[in-house]
Amino acid sequence: MPPEALPEAPPAALRLDIDRAALAENWRALDRLSGAARAGAAVKADAYGLGARRVAAVLREAGCGDFFVAHWREAADLLDVVEAGTISVLHGPLTGADSAFAIATGVKPVINSLEQTRRWLDAGGGRCDVMIDTGMNRLGIPLAAIGDEALRRLDIDVLLSHLCSAEEDVPLNARQLALWQQARRHLPHRRASLANSAGIALGPDYHGDLTRPGLSLYGGIQREAMRGSIGQVARPAVALLQTRTVSAGETLGYNATFTADRTMRVGTIALGYADGYLRCWSGKGAMLSAGRRLPVLGRVSMDLTIIDLGAAPDLAEGDWVDVDYALDAAAAASGLSPYELLTLLGRRFAR
Numbered sequence: 329m330p331p332e333a334l335p336e337a338p339p340a341a342l343r344l345d346i347d348r349a350a351l352a353e354n355w356r357a358l359d360r361l362s363g364a365a366r367a368g369a370a371v372k373a374d375a376y377g378l379g380a381r382r383v384a385a386v387l388r389e390a391g392c393g394d395f396f397v398a399h400w401r402e403a404a405d406l407l408d409v410v411e412a413g414t415i416s417v418l419h420g421p422l423t424g425a426d427s428a429f430a431i432a433t434g435v436k437p438v439i440n441s442l443e444q445t446r447r448w449l450d451a452g453g454g455r456c457d458v459m460i461d462t463g464m465n466r467l468g469i470p471l472a473a474i475g476d477e478a479l480r481r482l483d484i485d486v487l488l489s490h491l492c493s494a495e496e497d498v499p500l501n502a503r504q505l506a507l508w509q510q511a512r513r514h515l516p517h518r519r520a521s522l523a524n525s526a527g528i529a530l531g532p533d534y535h536g537d538l539t540r541p542g543l544s545l546y547g548g549i550q551r552e553a554m555r556g557s558i559g560q561v562a563r564p565a566v567a568l569l570q571t572r573t574v575s576a577g578e579t580l581g582y583n584a585t586f587t588a589d590r591t592m593r594v595g596t597i598a599l600g601y602a603d604g605y606l607r608c609w610s611g612k613g614a615m616l617s618a619g620r621r622l623p624v625l626g627r628v629s630m631d632l633t634i635i636d637l638g639a640a641p642d643l644a645e646g647d648w649v650d651v652d653y654a655l656d657a658a659a660a661a662s663g664l665s666p667y668e669l670l671t672l673l674g675r676r677f678a679r
């Protein structure tokens with residue numbers, strides 16, 4: 329078929345509803361909780377799977393002026409959504425092409441090593457952010473290296489470090505705070521930043537000039553102090569493809585892991601591990617319909633899952649149900665982290 333003759337694709341049988349008002353309200357709450365500091369936003373990994381372009385547009389409108397992505401490609405994808413100078417690339421420049429892209433666009437690299445420092449300066453340099461390692465030993469310039477003369481030649485906007493355990497009350501938090509403060513005294517910079525979502529709740533000492541929430545923007549609550557302020561943003565929903573009645577003794581799905589002990593009405597939904605609804609939900613997850621719980625029965629398969637329709641006799645083929653996906657409870661039930669729960673949701677969801 330010539331392209332102009334192609335019909336539009338039919339709607340998906342999977343939907344990820346994004347509550348834009350809740351997203352904006354979460355950012356405003358985190359900005360408030362950040363006290364004298366402003367809140368930025370971690371929108372890496374496609375805004376934790378919610379759609380970085382959509383999320384960045386909502387947050388920019390709400391007043392957010394700093395966006396953190398991991399990859400250069402993720403920055404390129406946002407250039408027509410937010411001002412280039414408000415985007416920072418956490419992985420930093422790995423190649424000359426990365427530096428050239430930063431210089432041509434105005435996107436800021438986050439410099440993570442002395443090698444990256446030299447690469448950036450050799451390319452011509454300019455405004456950048458710098459990540460100092462205060463204990464993660466993942467990315468960042470070791471504190472022992474902050475006397476290096478190359479660092480003095482950088483034009484540092486945000487001096488950042490990253491907390492390992494902000495959601496826990498452990499001595500490592502205070503140790504990282506002290507090392508970050510030491511770095512702030514040694515390296516000239518415009519703004520300083522330490523706290524991720526959970527770090528915001530550690531108090532004003534941790535706020536600096538800019539905080540970098542990610543998970544809590546999208547509804548994750550890792551500290552009780554935030555519970556009243558953060559609302560659910562992502563709501564997956566799925567279509568019911570078929571219903572059937574099974575008799576006592578019949579089994580359901582792969583490997584026959586579930587056997588009906590009575591006559592049951594069950595439904596098959598268009599959701600499986602290819603969509604990020606992993607096998608760990610087998611026999612544990614549930615769908616929701618008008619407040620009624622519809623438990624997952626047997627194994628989750630690649631594209632399909634079977635649910636118990638006992639509580640919802642009115643539901644029929646073509647109806648939609650919500651996935652029970654309140655992040656806290658879903659994390660506890662599945663054993664997955666709330667970060668995984670969000671970033672897993674696959675490309676077949678219409679967002």
Ligand SMILES: *Cc1c(COP(=O)(O)O)cnc(C)c1O
Pocket residue numbers: 370372418490523524525526540541542543544
């Ligand atoms: C992902 C990330 C964040 C956001 O962390 P959350 O725990 O999701 O709030 C902040 N800073 C850096 C460096 C990150 O990589």
